[in-house]
Amino acid sequence: MIKGLWRHFLLTLRLNFRSGRAIVYGYIMPILFLVGFGTVFRTGEPRLLYEIGQIFTITILGSACLGMPTALVAERDKGVWRRYQLLPVPINALLSGVLLVRVILAGTAVCLQIVLAHWIYGTPVPSSPFPFALAFTVVVFAFMGVGLILTSLAKDVPSVQALGQCVFLPMILIGGVGVPLYALPDWCRQIASFMPGRYAVELLQSAYQKSTMSSFAVYPALILILMGVAAYIAGLRLLDWEQSRPKGRRIRSALWIALALASWIGAGITTLRLDRISPLQLANHPSFLSIDQASIESITYDGLPDDHGIYTPLAPPLNTDQRMTHRMREFAPRLRQWDPGLKGDTGQRVRNLISVAAIADITQDNSEAIIARQIYDFLQASFDKKDLTHALAWIALSPDNGSVVSAAPELGLKGEAHPDIIRERSAWYARKFLGRILGHIPDPPP
Amino acid sequence: MAMSTVLSVRNLTKHYGSTGGVSDISFEVDAGEIVGLLGPNGAGKTTTVECILGLRSPDSGQIRVNGIDARTDPDGVRRITGALLQSTALQDTMSPRDAVRLFGSFYSPAPDVAQNLARFGILPQADVPFQHLSGGQRQRLALALAFLHNPGLVILDEPSAGLDPAARRDLLDCIVAEKKRNRAILLCTHHIDEAARICDRVIILDSGRLVAQGTPNSLISRSPDTVSIQLRTSSDPDAGDLKSIPGITDIKQANDSFILSSNLPNQSIQGIGILMEKTGNCITELHLQGANLEDAFMELTSKASSPDPAHPSNPEPKDPE
Secondary structure (H helix, E strand, O other), rough: OOOHHHHHHHHHHHHHHHHHHHHHHHHHHHHHHHHHHHOOOOOOOOOOOOOOHHHHHHHHHHHHHHHHHHHHHHHHHHHHHHHHHHOOHHHHHHHHHHHHHHHHHHHHHHHHHHHHHHHHOOOOOOOHHHHHHHHHHHHHHHHHHHHHHHHHOOOOOOHHHHHHHHHOOOOOHOOOOOOOOHHHOHHHHHHOOHHHHHHHHHHHHHHHOOOHHHHHHHHHHHHHHHHHHHHHHHHHOOOOOOOOOOOHHHHHHHHHHHHHHHHHHHHHHHHHHHHOOOOOOOOOOOOOOHOOOOHHHOOOOOOOOOOOOOOOOOOOOOHHHOOOOOHHHHHHHHHHHHHHHHOOOHHHHHHHHHHHHHHHHHHHOHHHHHHHHHHHHHHHHHHHHHHEEEEEEEEHOOOOOOOOOOOOOHHHOOHHHHHHHHHHHHHHHHHHHHHHHOOOOOOOOO | OOOOOEEEEEEEEEEEOOOEEEEEEEEEOOOOOEEEEEEOOOOOHHHHHHHHHOOOOOOOEEEEEEEEEEOHHHHHHHEEEEEEOOOOOOOOEEEHHHHHHHHHHHOOOOOHHHHHHHHHHHHHOOOOOOOOOOOHHHHHHHHHHOOOOOOEEEEEEOOOHHHHHHHHHHHHHHHHHOOOOOOOOOOOOOHHHHHHHHOEEEEEEEEEEEEEEEEEHHHHHHHHOOEEEEEEEOOOOOHHHHHHOOEEEEEEEEOEEEEEEEEOHHHHHHHHHHHHHHHHOOEEEEEEEOOOOOHHHHHHHHHHHOOOOOOOOOOOOOOOO
C-alpha cells in the first residue's frame, strides 16, 4: 500500500507538470504577481522586503483555494476519484498525497519568487530558512483546509471557481493580502481580522524578515492553526467523491461550515479584543534603559545614506529664513503639542518623533530634509542628553522594538508609510542624530 | 455457501429517503460464470453494485465476497474484486502505462504492466494520454484495470456503453476470455442481447426488487408462447382479414410489412396461406421469431410494475443448472 501511495504521489506530481494550465497557474501567475508588486511598491529599501509576506500569501492562497479545489472538483466530476475509491486503500490516504503535492508546488513557486525577487530587486533572502519554512507550513496547512471546504461545497468546476474567488478577492482587496493592512481604513482592518489572509501575511513577513525562532510570530500562527484544524474537520466530513450528491446534505453541510466559520469569527473577535488589528505589533520590548555604554559605543556610522540623497535626507542646521517659512512656522508649535511626542517613556517618545522624519522621507515630502532637521533640533531641546543618547542608541540597535507612528496628518504630513520601512528609516536617522550628538559626525555650520 | 460461490448477496436493502434503492435482494455468483444484472433505469442495479463494492453502506442484509464481509471489511473485498464502473475516467494527461503501473502498485505482487496492456489490446496506445484515447480504448483500459490483479470477482457496470458495434463485440470477447480464467463476473447492462450472448445466468431487477433470476433460456421459457411473424406481401392485405386468422393476437404495421403476434403459429401460418390464395395476394417475405430474452425482460418488468400484491420480490431461487 505504501508503494502505491508513493507512486500515486509521484504520478500526481508528474501529471501536474504535463499540464500547461497547471504551469501557468502554479508558476507563471506567481511570477507575474511578483513583478506586479515590484512595479507598484518601488519605495522600499531593499525593494519588496516589506511586501514579501503579501506576495507569498497570494501564491499560497491561489494554489490552495483556487488551483487545488478546481483540480479536485474536475477530477471528481470526471469520475477519477470514484475509480480511486475502488482501490484497497483509504481514500483520504490518496487525498493526503494530493495535498502533499500541492505543498510542494506552492513551496517551489515561493522559492522561485524568493530567487527572482533577490535577482531582480535585490530583496534579501532569509538568513535562516527554518522559521520561514515553519511559517510557510502553517499558512499552507490553513489555506488547504479552506480549499478542502471549497472542494466539498462545489457541485462543479464553475462553482468551485466562483467559490474560490469569493474567498480570494475579499482577502486580496480588504483582507490585508493584496492591499497592505497599514494602507487600509480602520473598518477594513477590523474586517481583515476575521480572515486568515492577514495572519498569513503577518506570519510569513515576520518569519522572512527576522529569521529567528525567538521572534517567530506565535499569535498569527496559532490563529491559522485554529482555522486550519476547523477547516480540515469540516472539509473532510463534507467531502463526497460521488458526482451526484444525495439530498439532505445541505443542513449537514451548513453545520460543518458553521464550525469552520466559527474559527474565523473567534479569531476576529479575539484580535479585536486584544487590539491587534494593526499589523506586526511586537510584544516584550526591551526598554531603552537597557542600553548600556558599551552598546552605544558599538554603534558605527559608516554606510549611512548621504544627507543630500534620496534616503533619510537631513538639512544642515537651519537659518532663520528656513525656520520662518510658512509651513515650518506651523510645524514647530504643532510638534511641541503632538501627543505621541509627549506620551510614554523617553525611548518611545523619541521613537515616535523620529517616525515623523521617517514618514516625511518615505512619502517624499517637499520639506523632508528640513523636517528631519527640525526633529533633531526638537529632540535636543526636549530631552536630557544622556536619555536622548540611550533612546537613539535603542532605536538604532533595536529597530523592531517599541511601536512606530505610520502617519502624522496633524503635523501636516500627507500619506502613510509601511511600519517596517519607518522602522528601517528611523534606525538610520537615529544613527545620524546620535553620531552628531556624540561628535562622530560633523555637523556643518549654518 | 458452496465452495464455488464467490459473491453472495443476502436480503440486501438500501433506500435513499422514501424512494429509490433496492429491497431485500438475494443472489449469488459462482466462479467461472457471468451473471447479468438487468433492469430498467432506476431498477437498483448501480445501488446493488455500489453496496457490493463498499461505495454505499446497505441499510440491511449481508454481502460476502469469498467469505469476506463487505460491510466490515470493504478494503478486503476491494483487494479481491475488480470493477469497471459507469462514469469513471482518468486524468487527461495520464497514459495507460501510468494507470496500469499506478493501480497495480496497490496489489501484491505488482502485475506486469506490458503484459496487462497487451492482454486487452492497448499496448500500442500505452503512452497515449487518456484524453486522446478513443471510447473503445478507454473501455479496454478500464477493463485492464478491473482485471489487473487477477481478482476472483469482477463487477462490470455498463462496460459497453457508448461503444460502436465492433468495439462492443471486441469488449465482450475480452470479458468471455476472462470468464474462462474461472472468474466470477457480474455484468450490469442495458443491452439485453449482450446479456443473452455472454451471460450464464441473468438477474432481473425492477423498481428495486429482484423479479426473476435464472438462465436466459429458463427466463425465455417463462414468457408466453408467442411467436412474432413478419409478413410482407405484393399488395397490402386487409387488417381485418389478418385479425380473423386463427391464433393472431396482435397486428402492427411497420413500413411495408406487418408484424403479427400469434399464440398458435402453425394455424396462423396456414391461415395466412389461405388468405393470400383467396385474395390473390402473394407473400414476398415471411419471418418467424420465437420469444427471446427481451420479450421475457419486458414481460417480467411490466408485470413487476403492475400493482400486484401477490407478486413475490424474490420469486425464484437460483437456477442450479
